[in-house]
Amino acid sequence: MKTEKIKLSEIAYARSGDKGDGSNVGIAAYTNEGYEILRRELTAARVKQHFAGIALGDVDRYEAPNMLALNFILHDSLGGGGSESLKTDAQGKTHGIGLLRMEIEVPVGVKLK
Amino acid sequence: MPSSRSPVLVANGQGFWGDSPLGPLRLVREGPLHYLTLDYLAEVTMSIMQKQKRRDPNAGFATDFVKMLERVLPLCMEKGVRIVANAGGVNPSACRRACAEVVRKLKLPGVKIGVIEGDDILARLPELIASGEEFKNLDTGEPLSKVLQSVECANVYIGAFPIAEALSKGAHIVIAGRCTDPALLGGPLVYEFGWRPEDTEKLAAATVAGHIIECGPQCTGGNYSNWRDVPNLAKIGYPIAECREDGSFVITKHEGTGGLVDTKTVASQLLYEMGDPKRYIGPDIVADFTSIQMKQDGRDRVRVTGVRGAPATPTYKVSIAYRKGYKAQGQLTIAGPDAVEKAKLCADVVFERLAMDNCNFAPEERLVELIGTGVCHAGIVNNADPVEVVLRIGVKSMDEKKVARFGYEIAPLVTSGPPGVTGFAGGRPAPAEIIAYWPALIQKNKIQTNVTVEEVQL
Numbered sequence: 217m218k219t220e221k222i223k224l225s226e227i228a229y230a231r232s233g234d235k236g237d238g239s240n241v242g243i244a245a246y247t248n249e250g251y252e253i254l255r256r257e258l259t260a261a262r263v264k265q266h267f268a269g270i271a272l273g274d275v276d277r278y279e280a281p282n283m284l285a286l287n288f289i290l291h292d293s294l295g296g297g298g299s300e301s302l303k304t305d306a307q308g309k310t311h312g313i314g315l316l317r318m319e320i321e322v323p324v325g326v327k328l329k
Numbered sequence: 330m331p332s333s334r335s336p337v338l339v340a341n342g343q344g345f346w347g348d349s350p351l352g353p354l355r356l357v358r359e360g361p362l363h364y365l366t367l368d369y370l371a372e373v374t375m376s377i378m379q380k381q382k383r384r385d386p387n388a389g390f391a392t393d394f395v396k397m398l399e400r401v402l403p404l405c406m407e408k409g410v411r412i413v414a415n416a417g418g419v420n421p422s423a424c425r426r427a428c429a430e431v432v433r434k435l436k437l438p439g440v441k442i443g444v445i446e447g448d449d450i451l452a453r454l455p456e457l458i459a460s461g462e463e464f465k466n467l468d469t470g471e472p473l474s475k476v477l478q479s480v481e482c483a484n485v486y487i488g489a490f491p492i493a494e495a496l497s498k499g500a501h502i503v504i505a506g507r508c509t510d511p512a513l514l515g516g517p518l519v520y521e522f523g524w525r526p527e528d529t530e531k532l533a534a535a536t537v538a539g540h541i542i543e544c545g546p547q548c549t550g551g552n553y554s555n556w557r558d559v560p561n562l563a564k565i566g567y568p569i570a571e572c573r574e575d576g577s578f579v580i581t582k583h584e585g586t587g588g589l590v591d592t593k594t595v596a597s598q599l600l601y602e603m604g605d606p607k608r609y610i611g612p613d614i615v616a617d618f619t620s621i622q623m624k625q626d627g628r629d630r631v632r633v634t635g636v637r638g639a640p641a642t643p644t645y646k647v648s649i650a651y652r653k654g655y656k657a658q659g660q661l662t663i664a665g666p667d668a669v670e671k672a673k674l675c676a677d678v679v680f681e682r683l684a685m686d687n688c689n690f691a692p693e694e695r696l697v698e699l700i701g702t703g704v705c706h707a708g709i710v711n712n713a714d715p716v717e718v719v720l721r722i723g724v725k726s727m728d729e730k731k732v733a734r735f736g737y738e739i740a741p742l743v744t745s746g747p748p749g750v751t752g753f754a755g756g757r758p759a760p761a762e763i764i765a766y767w768p769a770l771i772q773k774n775k776i777q778t779n780v781t782v783e784e785v786q787l
Binding site: 229230232234235236242267269279280289300302309310312313314318 | 468553606704709710
């Protein structure tokens, strides 16, 4: 099977926000085929690896198939969170589009958008 | 008593304290509406208000709301739009007095203002702890006694029923303190449709609808990954939920407004601040977000059905804020060439000079960011040599004097650092108190809300 390298932004959209001293990153696919790719590729371990420069704690993973979505909690990703944080992105507002930058291998010719 | 009108139109015109004043104004002016909800509170907001109240017993609420009321109330009264806002902060009765002043100034007859109290448990904390409530931190498990002396405010997230009670007593304006954001929509529906606490699925649906609209235009195309697809962001329409007695609803916006309502913009907001999607816990219900079914129902209309839920838990969530030292942040712009190298030197110089004056910050008490190199997506992208960077330095400490001393070493870099340092604006960074958040639970039977509705005498 021929594959190609694409960015997650080509098959999914995302939103993130703060959750205490962590952030949540929700990501949803445009198509059922895209959702299967997300489910397969986006393990908690891979997302933790992607955010290694941001999330210092564990990563939790949840599925919401009705929205073709996955939800990740990035623990300890805000430098303390709330008004404690010294970070520019103290609320994790940009973590969603940060996940969409991830590159993955997908089969050529699958309906993704 | 079920409502004669269906659907009931509930809009949100204010996603947070600081949102645009155009939101509520345009919602009331540009189309039909039954309820205008306005969300003014965040965790940090409550502690700011508590400080204001300590200085002035007539302060401690969202003053923006009172200003807003002066602009929207005449049209709301004319069109029969009732207003529900969590603008009361830590002083809902003072907020009522300020709103009553506005009503008198506008000379509007027959306006009734409802106030919900009982969420503020700051004064009751010792008594509640003595009765066995530990207020264990939901993140760390530590008991509140550890920081009790530093607590600034403590408020219970109340639900839809006290708001419905205020509406049933005829309030045109309902002022709540700390209620959940979705309850601002749930209250009107409980009142209109006569829902009861055991109407699990309907309350779950109302919680979902409330969650979708609570951040205003974040469900109508704002902050959306496909931002190029969103027409006319400047005129973005704030969200309206058209709600029916069976719990189904349509998310839409006024005709002719900008923005975009489709299943993806709505799903984006459903994903916002989500934890376990099967257990979205509110005061009245536990909603299952994996049960939500969405369908496009014409242009800029998304129909939502099928929401399931489980009965409420025996506890309320409590929002507690406590003092945890001070912080300050300063920034400078460093022009290239060699912007990154020079910015790093500037940061080193700041901390070396502070150390020369016996002002030391541990690694966990300082943060240096070179904005332009990829700080938001650190480890994902990196621009090693941008043509210019913004150097942002932050420190924190329990010692206010140390944090204040830090502020003196930012501007001097303009004349005593490498070349190309500029952009020192906004004055010397001053210490700001850190207000930390302590999420906890309390048994519901310890909380009694009190709803009063009074007509404003002109």
